[in-house]
Amino acid sequence: MIYVFKTSVETEQDIWKLKIGLDNLLPQAKWNFDLDDCDRILRIDSQTENTHAVIKLLDDRGYDCEELPY
Template identity: 60%
Template sequence: MIYVFKTSVNKENQLKKLKPHIDKLIPFAKWNFDLEDCDNILRIDSEENISLTIKTLFKIFNFECEELE
């Protein structure tokens, strides 16, 4: 399933801060950021429901994260 999130991550250094934590939480998922998109989109392809996990991680690091339908 593809999950799409609007985020407040808008710089490469912010992405680098989150990357190891995302990799650890969802090691078998494929994911990427589109920092050129106005909504700073995070797309995740995962067989597991990862919405709550990702939202919690972003909250811990003081970033906003909203799942889009």
């Protein structure tokens, strides 16, 4: 399933700061950021639903994150 989040992540450096946390939280998932999108989208392709954990991870590291409806 694909999960889509609006974030405040702005740079590749921000993504590198989140990479280890996202990889640990989502070991079997594929994820990526679209920084060209006005909502700085985080897309996650995962068999398990981890939306609250993803939001908390980004929030704990100082980024805004909210799931977008599909």
